[in-house]
Amino acid sequence: MSSQAKPPKNWPSDVHFINSQRFHSSVTTTARAFVQGPQTKTHEADTLARAPSLVVIRRITEPSHPACGQYGLFASKKIPPRTHLIDYLGEVHCDDRPHSDYDISLHRFQDGVNIGSDANTMGNDARFVNDYRGVRHKPNVEFRDRRTQSGELRMSVWSLTEPVKKGEELVVSYGKAWWQARLASSDPEEDPEDVKVQYCQC
Numbered sequence: 001m002s003s004q005a006k007p008p009k010n011w012p013s014d015v016h017f018i019n020s021q022r023f024h025s026s027v028t029t030t031a032r033a034f035v036q037g038p039q040t041k042t043h044e045a046d047t048l049a050r051a052p053s054l055v056v057i058r059r060i061t062e063p064s065h066p067a068c069g070q071y072g073l074f075a076s077k078k079i080p081p082r083t084h085l086i087d088y089l090g091e092v093h094c095d096d097r098p099h100s101d102y103d104i105s106l107h108r109f110q111d112g113v114n115i116g117s118d119a120n121t122m123g124n125d126a127r128f129v130n131d132y133r134g135v136r137h138k139p140n141v142e143f144r145d146r147r148t149q150s151g152e153l154r155m156s157v158w159s160l161t162e163p164v165k166k167g168e169e170l171v172v173s174y175g176k177a178w179w180q181a182r183l184a185s186s187d188p189e190e191d192p193e194d195v196k197v198q199y200c201q202c
């Protein structure tokens with residue numbers, strides 16, 4: 001059922017839209033049990049209980065935007081403070097994905113094993129959240145983990161302490177480490193704070 005979910009407006013044809021997390025073969029039994037949790041309720045409860053969407057995907061056309069030519073995630077209506085907007089769905093994995101721009105960490109065990117959620121080839125609307133640098137003076141949403149009704153661990157997007165206006169772009173902080181890792185794989189001389197001027201694809 002979940003694999004036939006209808007993609008939202010502006011969804012790119014080369015990315016598989018999913019409405020539940022998928023598990024890569026690199027996920028260990030322990031990691032899978034940790035992510036799935038006690039499974040006290042049915043998996044369907046997680047998808048059926050989804051709130052009407054507060055977000056919309058839009059193509060960015062402003063030349064001053066550092067991700068001009070790409071997509072971003074925007075508020076489809078006014079969003080109150082501290083509101084859960086959407087879960088970040090992707091391929092849950094335990095292998096390294098140094099070249100994915102859509103890979104976020106879901107959990108790190110004390111023994112160093114990391115569980116990631118990679119939305120590079122499959123994901124949902126949340127994969128389009130951009131970083132605030134060069135867009136706004138500070139983030140207006142954050143990533144926060146949560147457990148669903150059935151107990152599954154997911155990363156999710158929440159508004160911060162201020163309401164978000166309808167039409168505003170939703171931006172998080174990827175963190176300096178994210179930009180440093182990205183720039184290290186391209187130009188090690190580059191300062192991560194300068195990244196905002198680099199990526200216009202108009």
Ligand SMILES: C[S@@+](CC[C@H](N)C(=O)[O-])C[C@H]1O[C@@H](n2cnc3c(N)ncnc32)[C@H](O)[C@@H]1O
Nearest residue numbers: 066067070071101127128129130131133196199
């Ligand atoms: C998770 S994706 C975000 C969605 C992406 N804009 C898209 O259309 O698929 C991360 C990529 O978006 C771009 N990006 C996000 N925030 C940015 C920013 N503040 N400045 C420049 N590029 C940004 C970079 O190319 C980055 O690798």
